[in-house]
Amino acid sequence: MGPSFLGAGDNAPFSCYASSNPPSFYKWFFNGSLVSNTSEYVSPPLTEDMSGTYTCMAYNNITGKNSSADKMLTVLAPVTMASIKIVGAQPIENHTFTLTCETTGSVESVIWMYNWSPLYADNRRNLSMDNTTLTFDPVMKYDNGNYQCVASNQFSRNYSHIFSLDVFYGPEMPTIMGPNAAKRGDNATFRCYASSNPPCSYEWFFNGSVVSDTSEYVASLLTGESSVMYTCMAYNNITGKNITTYTMLTVFDPIEDVQIETSMNPAIVGHFYNLTCNVTGTAEHFYWMKNGELLHEDNRTVFYMDNKIVTFNPLELNDTGLYQCMALNPFWNKTSPSYMLLMNYGPETPMIDGPAFAETGQSAVFTCSAKSVPPSHYSWWFNGSSAANSSVFTTDPLSFNMSGEYTCMAYNNVTENNSTNSKMLTVIEAISSVMIRITTVPINLDVFTLTCDVSGPYDMIYWMKDNMHLNMTNSTANPLMSYHIKNNILYFTPVNRVNDGTYECVATNQAGQHKSPKYMLLVNYGPLNVMISGPDKAKVGSSVSLTCSAETQPDCDFLWFFNNPLSPNVEAGPVITFSVTKENEGIYVCKARNPVTNIEMFQYKTFMVIGHASALHFHSRGVLMLMGVFALSFPVLFN
Incomplete structure (x- = not known):
């Protein structure tokens, strides 16, 4: 039949056909007015008022019947403008803000773009039914960006200018930059900044009075020994909001002296105790050390008053040590002298060193010791009666009736505690x-x-x-x-x-x-291994010594014989000395006798004189005969 939509200025072609015999005659009508008597109709250039109903009627002049059909045509004017406008108040954060897209032409659709991406409605950004109005409820600073609306129909499109949304907000909570501590007499510079659009104005207050109307404030010639407060107020003249914040400045004096003190003496194990770090000057922090190492809190050791006081509840023996406290501020620090914390404790159960049995006539010595600080005093009791007042107790010479229980009591005059232990002594008859x-x-x-x-x-x-x-x-x-x-x-x-x-x-x-x-x-034995040492021969006129020795206990008696052990001895003692003559040539016999074992042993040595014809010609048979003579009366050792 023909198109349903066309743009203004176009020509709309229409055609109509109906089955008929003979062929039908055709007429075209626009909104009831005849515009053509043919089956095809082409409109003149379209205008918006040419939108409407186009009707085709077919007529058979033989049958006398006719039939018609309609076609709706919408003529769309081109979209010639799209523009973003603010509706109502300016964009202030957390307030409702509205933008509208104004257009000219036949607009079929409107879409919104945010930073060149399509924008869709959500729980805070709302679009009207025809999408021409965008409402932020509320607008937030993170909605800042570039917005654009696009108006279009089937034949044309128009983009609005870029609308840059800059949300007014703030001031947010200001931030103060500057020192939190200073020395007495110094200057301190503070700067205040708050995020805000447009930038905000500032005022500084001290003690309720305005001291500066700029973002920077210099506090000069500081005095005082405590913290002082400076307040900054930021104000946005568009949003009408202001907000304040403050900073504390502590003015410090030098730390001149640090000492550990306690009002509690003495320190007794099991009792409560505390140490205080006293400072001359201004201290901000305190640290405690024990034996050179940092002291930490535990279930007994607790710090109070910003660590100025350390408490022990209760004291234990291992709390003994050298304590120091360090006081410091941002400009000075000083450590106290060492404080010796000595635990007083005890006495623990005494240990008794002494005999369980002792002999009559002897004295028994008992020693009592107990772990205790300060050292304990001791007393002794025998069968319930006082016996001594010292750690060592020595009994009188013992008799049988001194058997019984000996008790030691240790007493600590600081802790005011005492402890006892006993030892049983049984007196027995002595080995004399x-x-x-x-x-x-x-x-x-x-x-x-x-x-x-x-x-x-x-x-x-x-x-x-x-x-x-x-x-x-x-x-x-x-x-x-x-x-x-x-x-x-x-x-x-x-x-x-x-x-x-x-x-x-x-x-x-x-x-x-x-x-x-x-x-x-010393077992008596021998003589054994009788030996004669000395030369076997020598020249006439020389001096010769022969020595007789034997293994023996005790020492032997020695006798010397010449040629015949049955003849009278010629020398007594282990050594025989003579001047060599031809008469000295012969057999020298040593007899060794142990005076305790009564054993006698013999040894011989043949001595020859050099320088004359020897008269000694001992054949083996002759020597055996001589040894036989020895053997008749005495044991013989051969060299």
């Missing part, structure tokens, strides 16, 4: 003496005994050798040792040289040990 008795001489490989004679009752005895307990198992470990104990006798079966040493007999009872005097056991 312990002696080692011998009945035979210790000779190597003979049976030998040591007897321990004890005067007084005893529980047991044991033997010591060289200050060590004599272990009976040693005899099996070393086949040269063979000894055992029976009753109070130590048996050596037999005794030998490895048994040499210092022996003690120890008798014990409940009161302790009683040692015998030391007995030095």
